[in-house]
Amino acid sequence: MASAFGKILLISGNAEFLAERTRARAIAAVTAEHADCEVSEASASGLQAGELAGLTSASLFSDNTALVITDLQDTGDAAQAELLAYCESPSPEIALVLVHGGGAKGKGLLDKLRKLPAVSEVKLEAPKYERDYAQWVHTEFRDLGTRIDQEAATLLVASVGQDLRSLAGAADQLVSTVERGTEISASIVRRYFGGRADVRGYEIADAAIDGRINVALEQARWAEAAKVAPVLITSAFASGLRSLAKLSSAPSGMRDNDLAAQVGAPPFKIRAMRQQLRAWEPDGLAKALDAVAQADLDVKGGAADPAYAIERMVLKVAAQRRR
Secondary structure: OOOOOOOEEEEEOOOHHHHHHHHHHHHHHHHHHOOOOEEEEEEHHHOOOOHHHHHOOOOOOOOOEEEEEEOHHHOOHHHHHHHHHHHHOOOOOEEEEEEOOOOOOOHHHHHHHHOOOOEEEEEOOOOOOHHHHHHHHHHHHHHOOOOEOHHHHHHHHHHHOOOHHHHHHHHHHHHHHOOOOOOEOHHHHHHHHOOOHHHHHHHHHHHHHHOOHHHHHHHHHHHHHOOOOHHHHHHHHHHHHHHHHHHHOOOOOOOHHHHHHHHOOOHHHHHHHHHHHOOOOHHHHHHHHHHHHHHHHHHHOOOOOHHHHHHHHHHHHHHOOOO
16 A cells, blocks of 8 residues: 555545544554654644644654644635645655545635645545435445445435434444345344334335325324434425425436436335325325425424324325325
């Protein structure tokens, strides 16, 4: 592996957890190369004129130094000029890591840094849609040496939520729990995360949208007993119905993969949604969404009986299906 000393690693993008992890791994690699390496950190927002020269000067305690500069987007003009001058001719004893928080601020500095031969960039953008989070989970498991199927990846996102730190922790837990070489399936995810609130919310919504009223009511009562926050259930209903509305308005003849990109759901879920949509008209979807919006207002506004608000929503949504 090439040495990081005399080089600059530029970490950019809006995924804070990924940036933290990439930075930590970079420093771990540097200290593995030189165990006595002195590591220091500074925020670019506080760099004064001439301060960078001190940070990148030889250390009294080690021949090698690792320097992390965060908040690159907030670098002042004087510090920018000094940083660019250093990066044009970096010290062979210093490993420099620069962290930019994403967005348009500081883009001019980024563009100049990208042109320098000593700078290598890692771009880290947070996923945007549900399918993107599922793909991120798939990649995370692959990097851990384990396979996860698409349905299981989507279910894990629904279970844990869209916080990357939590998803990474869930991936570590599953990989360390199952036998080596085992592919992670939806049944395995349900075994370890099936009781999580988000999963129950989506299960209730799917049952109501499918017209399985008894199942939806039973699960809603289970959720109440388990102290699941009612807003998680209304959110799951809103998400499911909006996705159906997007699917209903999509041009006919589109392939599942193209629809997935438009709706914001994985292809395998599109097939299930097509089946659901057969029982729904646009007017029914609109009325069902109105019922969900009212329930959401009720539970957020401290309705006297949130459980009743949820059950009433289940019945109203199911009632809008085409007979």
